[in-house]
Amino acid sequence: MQSFEPALEPDFAENSVEQQSLSSAQEHQTGQPATSAPLGSATSFIDPNPRKLNPLVDLHIDRSAFEELDRRVQRNGPWDDWTLYQMALEAEETELVADFHALQCVKSLPRFEPLPHQVETARKVLQNMRGRAILADEVGLGKTIEAGLILKEYLIRGLVKRALILVPASLVLQWVRELNGKFDIPAVAQKKEYSWNNDIVVASMDTAKREPNRAMLLEAEFDMLIVDEAHKLKNKRTSNYQFVGGLRKKYCLLLTATPVQNDLSELYNLITLLKPGQLGGEGDFASNFVQDRRVPKNEEKLQEALSQVMIRNRRSDGGVHFTERHVTNVPLRLSPEEMALYEGVTSYVRTHVKAETGMDLTSMLSLVTLQREVCSSRDAVFLTLINLFKKTGEDSPLRARIWELVALIKSIKSNTKAQKTMELIRSIDDKVIVFTEYRATQEYLLKFFKEHDLSAVPYRGGMNRGKKDWMMDLFRRRAQVMVATEAGGEGINLQFCNHIVNFDLPWNPMRVEQRIGRVHRLGQSKDVRIFNLCTLGTIEEHIVHLLHEKINMFELVIGELDEIIQQLEKEEPLERRIAQMVLESADGDELRRRMDGIGEKLLVVKQREGREKPR
């Protein structure tokens, strides 16, 4: 900063009051913090001596360019270039926000074109909701895009400078990439202490609420706060809720895909975070809108009050086109050796459960895992058996039994499923992603494909981000097959592939849906074909029967399943329930009957959800 010596010409002295105000304005410009800064000093210029233009409006004058001119006149230059002077004006003209309402951001996003419902949502939030809203689109409609559009618009308008984005840890990098890649918003992931100094920071909720970050963030002020997966804030007493409630923010977006409407008090809490009083005081709300915890009264009035703070786009509203899903079950018979192993493991599990009545659920589950693993590959079950062997006491009679099973594994020479998968891939003759639940199976398949001259790449959760990206790239450019163990988590988007083989099936339908979701999402231009390998005469057959024939889940619309499962799992995770059934059923028939029971329940929920849809 150059030093500034005010020359006391007569002209300057004659207006001493103004002189004073000018020099204090300058102090502000040099970045000296005012002692008691009002909220918002970060974004807009604050004149220490504003003038009243109107009873409502103050005029703040920023004269820094003029002060600069004055300084240069005293020192006789240096002077800027005339062309640049004109260009500076041209730059201002180009970036001018000429209108209070028309969205500016759409024209400065050269890299992608948002969908109409996304633009419409952004417009509504800016105009009707005054920048505070819950974005509750169903899964797959692009809530992140909507939030990005809104943030970009406020940035362009100079209404937001500092923004904090709180998301689950696994989504931090994905958010940063989307904001940078699609919107050219210079967001950074919070990694080190100094990352907080950036204007736009994406952090995980857990990091943010930990000291010393917590205290620092509560002191700061944010022009915009975005919280992803906001349904985690539904409980008032949690530290997350208290923390978000304590943050100082101007605009605020809460993103959730969960239909919070199902529980009224949770909904009330979420809205209170955003706009306290929107649904009245706590007492008013209970008496005006609540019949029972899940049943609202005055539904119409409630919907109206909600529509002022919440936007929920549905797939059924149309406007977004998803391609179709075609599901094929591929039944196959295990070879006699493989079947022998399956029978052996099954009887081992049965006797084991009977022998120890007081067994806890976790070890029961691990036993069922054995059965599932046999259906996948001998490699998968081998590892588990070895571990089991090590854990069993030296003098336990079980040791001998386990060893017999290991001997059975040794007699197996080929993997029927892997053979079948290869035939399938050859006949598809296009890019295929093969999902399996087990690392050992993955390794085996990779080796098996390599031996048969099929180019395949692995993908698993433990890989770091760079390696994941590399594998995706290899799959896109070189390999025909990707063998993946992980479907959830951050950003594997494989829209360029439209064939999925489920080598084995997870018991949690959500995980199945996540697998398909990698491929079947916005941007997929072809119909998606899904193949389920199903070994006859095993528990796998029952699972495929339940998921495919009973609830027809593979052909549900994207995201529909979320809602169904969430309803059902209020009591107990589905996966556990199935495991328990497998153990308790005397034979295949009983198991099938009980599975059908679950299927019925799912159907009932599905129909109820379906009825709520047309609104």
Added chain:
Amino acid sequence: MNTKQVQKFVQAYCDSTGCHIVEKCPGRVTVKLSPEADRALTNRPYYWSFVDRTGTPPETLTYSWFFEAPSAEDGQSSPLSYLMTPAGRVIQEGVYFGSRRLQQLFDVVRQGGRCVTLFEEPARGMGDPLSSQPYTAWLGANFKVSFACDMRREELHSYGVSLATGVIDDKFMDRLQGRKLTPRLPANVHLLRNGLSLRKGMTQLESTIERKLKNADFAWAAEAEERRQDELARIGQYYEPLLKNEDEAQRKLFLERFEQRKAEIDWQYRPRITLTTINCGIFHLPGIH
């Protein structure tokens, strides 16, 4: 800004900073930056401080800029790539509306085109070479007025005031249009004595704009105020019952939150107008005004 306008803008910047154009074709330009442009654009402060301290001849970067925005498909790929040529490394990069490079150019010209002193060049062969032409000094300034509440709108104004007489021109950039301006005082020209100081001139411009703004439509502000009151009432009906809480500690907590929410609403909705001087300069133009 469309592709052509962007290209023109970039070309103008390169010309005025003395960059060397290596190759030029429709939609693309390859340019070796001048030291001035390199300092402003490449973000290499350490390199430049090294050059400044050791007196090494600077090695500036070469860019190949294309002006067509990438399509949605290759939106995933990196906007930057390198090309090795016999002449050295060339950085390929997209410059289009919405790109960071153009944004940076905007910021650079705003910094580099802030304050000027200029003289109009008299037309050649005109006038008597023995007589002297009178020039008036004008203070010209470009202003941005921003009307902000929870939303925001901006206007640009270009004003000039004659420092000789105090006459005000409210379309000053238009007056400058088409004139040939130079930083050097031309021959056979004499400058009129200023009746106004620079600061006085600025005050006059500001009060002119202020008068204009006072008479403008304040409906937007009234609406914003309405929204502000509406929001205040809304949180009031939520917090006021809570402030009757028996528990002292609870009450304190609610009061604190209430105050915080009120401050947030004020911050978001209170209407305000900011007048910013984008750039300004002293323009010596022929004639007595």
